[in-house]
Amino acid sequence: MIQLVWLIPILPLIGFLINGIGRNRLPKSVAGVVGSAAILVSFILSLCIFFELRAGETKSFTIELFSWISAGNLHIPFSFLVDPLSVLMLLIITGVGFLIHVYSIGYMHDDEGFARYFAYLNLFVFFMMLLVLGANYVIMFIGWEGVGLCSYLLIGFWFKKQEYNNAAKKAFIMNRIGDLGFLLGVFLIFNTFGSVSFAEVLPRAAGFVQGDTVLTAITLLLFIGATGKSAQLPLYTWLPDAMAGPTPVSALIHAATMVTAGIYMIARSSAMFVLAPFTMDVIAVIGVATAIFAALIALTQTDIKKVLAYSTVSQLGYMFLGLGVGAFTGSVFHLMTHAFFKALLFLGAGSVIHAMSGEQDMRKMGGLKKALPVTFITMLLATFAISGLPPFSGFFSKDEILAHAYEHSPVLWGLGVVGALLTAFYMFRMIFLTFYGGFRGTHEQQHHLHESPKNMTIPLIVLAVLSVIGGFVNIPHVLGGGESLHHYLAPVFTYASAYIPGLTLDHTTEFVLMGVSMLGVLISIFFAYTKYVKKSEVPAAEGTRLPALQAASYNKFYVDELYDNLFRKPLDALSDFFYKVIDKSGIDGVVNGFGKAVMEGSKNLRLLQTGYTGFYIFAMVIGIILIMVLNFFLM
Amino acid sequence: MENITQQIQAVPLDHYLVLSSLLFVIGVMGVLVRRNAIVIFMSVELMLNAVNLLLAAFSAYRGDPAGQIFVFFIMAVAAAEVAVGLAIIVMIYRNTRSIDVNFLNRLKG
Numbered sequence: 243m244i245q246l247v248w249l250i251p252i253l254p255l256i257g258f259l260i261n262g263i264g265r266n267r268l269p270k271s272v273a274g275v276v277g278s279a280a281i282l283v284s285f286i287l288s289l290c291i292f293f294e295l296r297a298g299e300t301k302s303f304t305i306e307l308f309s310w311i312s313a314g315n316l317h318i319p320f321s322f323l324v325d326p327l328s329v330l331m332l333l334i335i336t337g338v339g340f341l342i343h344v345y346s347i348g349y350m351h352d353d354e355g356f357a358r359y360f361a362y363l364n365l366f367v368f369f370m371m372l373l374v375l376g377a378n379y380v381i382m383f384i385g386w387e388g389v390g391l392c393s394y395l396l397i398g399f400w401f402k403k404q405e406y407n408n409a410a411k412k413a414f415i416m417n418r419i420g421d422l423g424f425l426l427g428v429f430l431i432f433n434t435f436g437s438v439s440f441a442e443v444l445p446r447a448a449g450f451v452q453g454d455t456v457l458t459a460i461t462l463l464l465f466i467g468a469t470g471k472s473a474q475l476p477l478y479t480w481l482p483d484a485m486a487g488p489t490p491v492s493a494l495i496h497a498a499t500m501v502t503a504g505i506y507m508i509a510r511s512s513a514m515f516v517l518a519p520f521t522m523d524v525i526a527v528i529g530v531a532t533a534i535f536a537a538l539i540a541l542t543q544t545d546i547k548k549v550l551a552y553s554t555v556s557q558l559g560y561m562f563l564g565l566g567v568g569a570f571t572g573s574v575f576h577l578m579t580h581a582f583f584k585a586l587l588f589l590g591a592g593s594v595i596h597a598m599s600g601e602q603d604m605r606k607m608g609g610l611k612k613a614l615p616v617t618f619i620t621m622l623l624a625t626f627a628i629s630g631l632p633p634f635s636g637f638f639s640k641d642e643i644l645a646h647a648y649e650h651s652p653v654l655w656g657l658g659v660v661g662a663l664l665t666a667f668y669m670f671r672m673i674f675l676t677f678y679g680g681f682r683g684t685h686e687q688q689h690h691l692h693e694s695p696k697n698m699t700i701p702l703i704v705l706a707v708l709s710v711i712g713g714f715v716n717i718p719h720v721l722g723g724g725e726s727l728h729h730y731l732a733p734v735f736t737y738a739s740a741y742i743p744g745l746t747l748d749h750t751t752e753f754v755l756m757g758v759s760m761l762g763v764l765i766s767i768f769f770a771y772t773k774y775v776k777k778s779e780v781p782a783a784e785g786t787r788l789p790a791l792q793a794a795s796y797n798k799f800y801v802d803e804l805y806d807n808l809f810r811k812p813l814d815a816l817s818d819f820f821y822k823v824i825d826k827s828g829i830d831g832v833v834n835g836f837g838k839a840v841m842e843g844s845k846n847l848r849l850l851q852t853g854y855t856g857f858y859i860f861a862m863v864i865g866i867i868l869i870m871v872l873n874f875f876l877m
Numbered sequence: 878m879e880n881i882t883q884q885i886q887a888v889p890l891d892h893y894l895v896l897s898s899l900l901f902v903i904g905v906m907g908v909l910v911r912r913n914a915i916v917i918f919m920s921v922e923l924m925l926n927a928v929n930l931l932l933a934a935f936s937a938y939r940g941d942p943a944g945q946i947f948v949f950f951i952m953a954v955a956a957a958e959v960a961v962g963l964a965i966i967v968m969i970y971r972n973t974r975s976i977d978v979n980f981l982n983r984l985k986g
Contacts, residue, residue, distance in 0.1 A: 853982030860909050 277360030420470015427463030468504025489592030513737035526566025533559030569646035635713035
C-alpha cells in the first residue's frame with residue numbers, strides 16, 4: 243500500500259485536469275463531485291497508509307518514482323518520503339481539504355467560475371501533497387512554489403476587481419522574498435552536504451557541532467523562506483489581504499494548510515535547527531512577536547474575515563514560538579488543531595457572509611444566533627478551542643507550546659500568555675458582535691437571513707467535532723494522558739531529541755501555568771462579554787476619530803504604509819529615474835545615435851558613387867596598386 | 878622551334894620586362910584617361926598583349942611551353958571578348974548616339 247503513495251497526489255491532479263479542461267462544458271454538479279471525489283479517495287488512501295505505517299515496524303519509507311535531475315554530482319530523484327510527519331500532514335490536507343471541497347459546492351453554487359474554482363482547488367491540493375511528500379528539498383520546493391501559484395490564482399479568483407488582483411500580486415511578491423531565502427538555503431545545503439535529500443542531509447547534519455556557522459546560515463535562510471510562506475513578521479502583510487479570495491479558500495489555503503508549510507519545513511529539518519541555537523532564538527522571538535502583534539491588530543478589526551486572518555497570523559506565531567523553544571511535536575500538534583478550528587471559523591464566517599448576502603462588516607451584523615443556529619454553535623465551539631479552554635483541542639496544543647516556552651524562558655511564556663488573552667478577547671468580541679445583540683443590517687438583509695444548506699453545515703459539524711476532540715490525541719502526562727502524538731512523531735525527531743530535553747517541569751508548576759493562562763483567558767472573555775454584550779458596544783463607524791492606540795491597531799499599525807514609504811516609493815522613484823534618465827536619454831540615445839551616425843556617414847559616402855565608369859576603374863587601379871605596395875612592404 | 882627560342886633569348890630578359898611593363902602601363906593609362914569606348918577597348922587589348930609578350934618571353938627563357946599555351950588561350954578568349962565588347966559598344970551607340978563612356982552615369986549615387 244505504501245508503495246502506491248504516488249496515487250494520492252495524482253488523484254487531485256487528474257481532478258484538476260478534468261475540471262480545468264472541461265471548465266466551460268462540465269455541469270456544476272459534475273465539477274463539484276469530481277473535485278471532491280478526488281480528494282475523498284486521496285483521504286481514504288492516506289488513512290490506509292496511516293494505519294499501515296502505525297502497524298509496521300519501519301517508520302520511514304522512501305519511494306523513488308524516477309530519476310529526475312542527474313548532472314555531475316547532483317542527483318535528484320523524484321521520490322516521496324512516507325513517514326509519520328508527512329502522513330499526518332496528508333491526513334490534515336485531505337481530511338480538512340475534503341470538507342472544504344464539499345462546503346465549496348454549496349458556497350460557490352452561484353459563481354460562474356465554478357469549475358475553474360474546483361480546478362484551482364484540486365491543483366492546490368496536488369502541490370501541497372508534493373510539498374509534504376517530497377523526499378528532498380527540491381521536490382518540496384516545487385510544491386512550495388506550486389501552492390504559492392494556486393494561492394495567487396485563488397486570491398485573485400474574482401479577477402474583475404482590481405483590488406483583488408492587487409491582493410493576489412501582493413501575496414505572490416511577498417512570498418517571492420521568502421522563497422529567495424528558501425532557495426539560497428537549499429543551495430547552501432547542497433554545497434555543504436552534497437545532497438538535497440532529507441535521508442542524507444539530516445544524518446550528516448547531526449554530525450556537526452552545535453552552533454556551527456554554516457548550519458546557522460542554512461537555518462536562517464530556511465526560516466526566511468518560512469516567514470514568507472507562513473506569514474510571520476516582517477513578511478506577514480500579504481495574509482490579511484489574501485482574504486480577497488473566496489472564503490473556503492481562506493479556510494483551506496490561508497488557515498489550514500499552505501501557511502503551515504513553513505512549520506512543516508522547519509519540523510522536517512529539525513535536525514539542523516536544533517544545532518543552530520541562534521536561529522532557534524530568532525524563531526522563538528519572531529514567533530512570539532508576531533503572535534502578539536497580529537493579536538493587537540485583530541482587536542479592533544471590523545471585517546469578520548480580517549479578524550480571522552490576523553488570528554491566523556497570530557496562531558502561526560505560536561507555532562513558530564513552539565519550534566523556537568524546541569517543542570516540535572507541540573507545534574505540529576497546534577498546526578493540526580489549528581487546522582481544525584481555524585478552518586471551521588473561516589467556514590463559519592463564510593456561512594455568515596453567505597447569509598448576510600456578502601456583507602463582511604461585523605458592525606452591520608449582530609443577533610444572528612437565532613437565524614444561524616448550526617453556524618453559531620459550531621463557531622462557538624471553535625472559539626472555545628482557539629481560546630484554549632479545556633477540554634477543547636486548542637487547550638492541549640497551546641498549553642504544550644507554552645509549557646516548553648516556560649522551560650526555555652519565563653519571559654517567552656509571559657508574552658505567550660498575553661497573546662492568549664488577546665486571542666480570547668478578540669475571538670469572543672467577534673462572536674458577540676456577530677451573534678449577540680440586535681440585528682444592525684438593512685431590512686432586506688434581515689429578511690434574507692437563512693441557515694446555510696446541508697452541504698455547508700455538515701462540514702461545519704464535522705470540523706466542530708474535530709475541534710472539540712482533536713486535542714485528545716496528545717494529552718500530556720500531567721493530565722494523565724499518553725501523549726500518543728508525541729510517540730507517533732518521535733521517529734521524525736530522533737536527531738532533534740538528542741538536543742532538546744523533554745519537559746522537566748514538575749507537575750505542580752505545570753498545573754500553575756495552566757491555571758494562570760486559563761484564569762487570564764476567562765477574565766478576558768468576561769471583559770469581552772461585559773463590553774460587547776452587557777454594554778452592547780459596537781465599534782465606531784468608518785471615519786470617526788478613534789483614540790490614538792485604537793486607531794493604530796485599527797490601521798494595522800501602519801505597517802502597509804511603512805512598507806509603502808520604505809520600499810515601494812523609493813523603488814518607484816528609482817524606476818522613474820531609470821526610465822527617464824538611463825533608459826530614455828542613455829540607452830535610447832546610444833541606439834538612436836548609432837542610427838543617426840550611420841545615416842550621416844552614408845549621406846557623405848554616397849557621393850563616391852559618381853556614376854562615371856572611368857572613376858570606378860581609376861579607383862580599382864589605385865586599389866590594386868595599394869594592395870601591391872602593401873603586399874610588397876608587409877611580406 | 879629551337880631557332881625561335883634562341884632568337885628570343887638573344888635579347889636579355891630585362892628588356893622584355895621593361896617593354897611589357899611599358900605596354901601595360903600605356904594600356905592602363907589609356908583606359909583611365911580616354912573617354913572614347915573604342916579607344917578604351919583597344920587599350921584593354923594592349924594590356925592583354927603586354928601580358929602575352931611577357932608570358933612568351935618567360936616561356937622561352939625557362940624552356941617551359943606552358944606559357945605559350947596560356948598565350949593561345951588568352952588570344953582565343955580575347956577574340957571572344959572583342960566580339961561581345963564590340964556588340965556592347967554598338968548598343969551603347971544606339972542608345973546614346975555617342976560612344977563617350979561619360980554619358981553612361983546613371984549609377985550616380
